[in-house]
Amino acid sequence: MGKKKDVASLKGDIEITEHTLPLDDLCRQLRTCPLKGLSHAWAKVMSEKEGPNRLTPPKTTPQWVIFIRNVFSYFGILLWIGAILCFIAYAIQASSSETASKDNLWLGLVLTIVVLITGIFSFYQESKSSAIMESFKDLVPQYARVIREGQRLTLKAEEVTIGDLVEVQLGDRIPADIRIVEAKSFKVDNSSLTGESEAQSRGPDCTNENPLETKNLAFFSTNAVEGTAKGIVIRIGDNTVMGRIAGLVSGLDSGETPIAKEIAHFIHIITVVAFGLALALLAAAIALRYHWLDGVIFFIGIIVAWVPEGLLATVTVCLTLTAKRMAKKNCLVKNLEAVETLGSTSAICSDKTGTLTQNRMTVSHLWVEGGIVDAKLNDDCTSVGVAGYNKRDGYQKLVRIAALCSTAEFKGGQDSSVPVMKRDVAGDASEAAILKFVELAEGSAAKIRERFPKICEIPFNSSDKFQLSIHANNMTDKGCHLLVMKGAPERILERCSTIMTNQGEVAMNDKALDAFHDAYLELGSLGERVLGFCDLPLPSCDYPIGYNFNSEEPNFPLTELRFVGLISMLDPPRPTVPDAVAKCRSAGVRVIMVTGDHPITAKAIAKSVGIISPENETIEDIANRLGVPLSEVSPESASAAVVHGGELKELSETELDNVLRNYSEIVFARTSPQQKLQIVEALQKQGAIVAVTGDGVNDSPALKKADIGVAMGITGSDVSKQAADMILLDDNFSTIVAGVEEGRLIFDNLKKSIAYTLTSKIPEVSPFLFFILFDIPLALGSVTILCIDLGTDMVPAISLAYEKSESDIMLRSPRDPKRDRLVNERLISVAYGQVGMIQAVAGFFVYFIIMAENGFLPQDLYGIRPRWESRAVNDLEDSYGQEWTYVARKKLEYTCHTAFFVAIVIVQWADVIICKTRRLSLWDQGMGNWVLNFGLVFETAVAAFLSYTPGMDVALRMQPLKFVWWLPPLPFAVLIMLYDEVRRWLIRRQPGGWVEMETYY
Amino acid sequence: MSDKKGNNDGGFMKFLYNSDTGEVLGRTGMSWLKIIVFYIIFYAGLAAFFGLMLYIFYQTLDINKPKYQLGDSLIGSNPGVGFRPQPDQDKNVDSTLIWFKRGDRDDFKFWSEQLKSYVEEARKTAGKNCDFGADKASDKEACQVIVDEKKFGNCTVATDFGYKDGSPCVLIKLNRIYGWKPEPFGPARFSEAEFKKAIDDKANSDAKFPKILKTAIEKKLQEVNTEAAKEDVAKSVWINCDGENPADRENMGKISYAPMQAIQSFYFPFMKQPNYVSPFIMVQFESVTRGVLINIECKAYAKNIFPDRASRTGSVHFELMVE
16 A cells, blocks of 8 residues: 555656755755755764665565466466376376386476476566666766765765765766756756756756756756766655656556466466366266276366467467567567557557657758748758759858858768768757758858858857857958858847848848748748848958957947848658558557647647648637637537647546547647656556657656557667667657557467467367266377377467468457457357367267277277276277287277377368468468468478387377378368358358357457 | 446356346357357267268278288287186276185185186087087188087086186186187198197297196197198197296196197187187186185297287286185
8 A cells, every 4th residue: 555655656746846945045954055065964864864875676576486476377387286196196006006107207297397398488588577677776876976064075876965065077977866056067968867868058047947947956867968066965865856767667567468468368268167177077087986096187187188288388489479570670579478569559659759750850941032942852862952942142141151150060980971861960959950951952061161261159048049150251352251140030030130032132121020920930830940040241341351259248240130031940750650650540549649849849740740630620720710719619629639748737637538538639748757657547547558658767657657668779768678568679650550560460360379279179188078978998198189289289370470461450440458358259169169179070080990990890989998998808809809908909099099199180280271360261361371381291290200200109109000090080171171161251241240240259 | 338347247147147138148048049059050060071971981891800900900910818707897897816715605606607608608609510630610600619518627517617616717718819810830831740849949949938838739749640630739829827926836736728728720710700709728726725816827829929928918817816
């Protein structure tokens, strides 16, 4: 209970207020001093009170407990009971007679080995995915520089306590959550925490209520990348932002995967049936006055026959194969079961940046001489077309400013063969975008810069919002210097008195202003980042060559400039994403965008990739279109919504539920990672199976909580990768969709595989029942059953994982986990009730043939068992009056076992072929699955090997068969194929008809 | 969604009978009817198919002779040996112990009656009168099994087969194998000299070959006159019983064979002739030590019989205990 409450409190948004307090108040509260730090004595007191500054490792289950749990799970218990009974039976037999057969001993050993191998395999799977906490440890700094009583000390990071004054400089990890009191061009990289890759400057001023946005806080385990700073520790250890996330991640229960639930459900059925049947048989055996030991041996026989020993291995191998296939498509699956989870996913909460988009700012539009120009990247990505504007004067000037007013440069050492779009740039994202644009449009930005050497510059600052530089002009003698400026469009406009239009430079007028505003609005509504550009040739008379420009106290004009144009940029969607989103839509998978970005940008991207489809409107759109205030639009009329993180905070659980229910297309913008978790939980409560993408440490709770967490291979932090079930190596949304397809396919194919495996249970169990109920000699032994389950059936069962899908699986809705079970009564009905029965009859047909051809006609077998089994009877008479010794008739019996075994192999040919398809005709499905074709040959070869290899009569009691004894099952194999073809024809002919209702699994 | 929940809430009882939908075990009456009818038709069809297949197969069988014979069949061509009387096959099928109280009719009756009915059965069936050097069994007609009481000494109904006196007779017979004929030791083409030499060699080379048997064979050879009769003697399946261990041999005492120590060759081969009864001999344990369990093994000897204790071919094992 206590733990639950903890997790709930961790889920809330981070509550830090220390950054808003005046520094003096804070120092008084913490009894510290921004210059000298804590006193040693108080530091000791605090240290004792608050404990060490480290992340508490979660309580872990000891490895051996996990191991035991794995070995005794699933069929484990059942097989263990079988194995122990085998050993007991052997012990009793061995003590009562010297010549006891070692059958039960071998059987017990094989069962033990099977259960151990399966257990070890799943243990290995589990232990692989439990390294989340390890990854947090890597984030924690080792040492910290602390000032106490004015002395600089280097302490272990663990010893830092609240109120300590710490010093950090570039290259350090921040040792705790600190409030900055002093900073020199200090920048931190919060990417491990938030996933934002741009370094952020930090200083002593509180700039935002939100602790994650304010500039005067730096967080535990983030990196200092520039400058130095001093700060007061306000949170340590588990209470830090990072600590809370770590606590949340380890406290969250990600729950069972859908496939694990399905397998548990299936095993539940099998176990109940096996025990029920075995106990009924034990009771029957005792009622029929069998010796109790015989009863126990029957019990073992039934369990061995009924439990599909090889099935767990088959399922694991099938999932592994799919995981490998997905890895080839850049989708790395960490937890095998996640392969299928992806297939049942009904909602994907996707990040925007980098996942839906390319995470690469690109110039998309120019506004020049009063017109908006598309900056289209040509198909070969080597040039930019600007639709006839390239000779215009305004355009030429704009490009010149763009090239000059920038500090971005291509990083050295890059070959010119590297495409421009892929080159690395030193500088921020917008400048890089502009630089690349210039490079593509004009050939070389460096040439322009050579012509206009930079003389003076004013870097961008957040209060003025512009950047300026002054260049010498080697080209014209009219003016020696050129002033260029770029920045926020409205701020730039304010400083201009003239504007470039298609009539050349004119004085600023209303018409031009209107045109500017329209363009600015239009570009803004596309979610693009817009920059304004202006310039001014400085008259050479006032500013001669050698003029001493002073950037600290500008001795040149900053107003009355010439406005040239706008350049707008955006992070374009990945080209494959719109298709992928459309695929999701047709596959009934909801795509919800959850991003920290601005609503407008988010919405624009959502629209361009189809997350908000063109025909759908948000209430804002409707209000806009109708020209009425927002409040007058009823929320029901809209089917799309853009929800701001601020609004989300105000929503109650039910309101959020309503939002998710009422709108089919939702974009969550400006959300915090905690809200991501909230959204995931709300979706799960509605029964959805949710996939979530994320890259930051703070995404890891949502990743863990989601049914399938998807981390980003390129930008993702280690912690997020550990918390996730799957890693997208290319960070690409479409990869998820490819994964969904694979996941759905493997679910279908697992069904087929299980149907195939379960079918042979009927011919395996029926000999036992007949042995007990009709007293006929046993037709199939336990050892031969194991040969089928762990030998011949394995490869064909696995090969069904390679089966191609029957129809477009991306056109149907995700499966309803409550109704569409992996193993359902229809599957059982077809496998056990129909095909399995035909197989059993085929087996008995061969059995009767061999018995009859050797002398025992079927009618004479009834009731023969006690004398057949007795060593004392050395002269058992057959239908022709011949008399059989014990050894001779046992040899006959083992020949029957072998033939029955071969019969099962042969009818399993037919079974694996019909299992290829659940609805289509085999004619349409084809036999193109070469792994399956190999499986057919393989199982036959194994059967022949077991039958004909010398020594097998001793090892497995397999006897060589006459060739003709391979033939009797063939008519039954044909019957199975015909029967099932007809069944599937009926399913196709009458969709929703009785045959489909009762037999379509 | 809420409907679904309602169903689940009812739990198992609701699964057994859902009064809202009239479903029993998750199906309505109509649904049950349809699925049951389907399965009845399905299994009827399957049974018919199986029947048809079996019918076709039966056409390939001859009711009078097994499809595979001797080495072709899994029965092989190395017959086992049987004994009578057997312990109760219903209660004690795994036992080979003949255990009775001498003089107590109620007790030994169980054993002697078995032999009596076996002999009576043999008496009832007719057949050719065969003898060494004379008539033999043919494909169509078997030889009459010797039931002449005079030839059986004390192993007759009149003496309760010796059980009354504590000197029980045990019937020994060879397992019937369709078409199997014993082959004499020595070369396939019979000559008395070669046969004797072969027996000699066998007795000298095979430590397990009982010397006493050699004497018995030689004695019998002298008794018959014609070459054909001698050949038949040589072709007979010779039987020898003995205790399994030295102690058993001591406790077993003297034994005698009736009518002779061999199953005569003219009874072979078994060809499923009408009323064929297995030829047999009686082994009488004349002076058994009382109150002791004695392990006895009887082996059959011919060139094509290979006695093996483990697989019980060419031999049989039983225990005897007389109180």
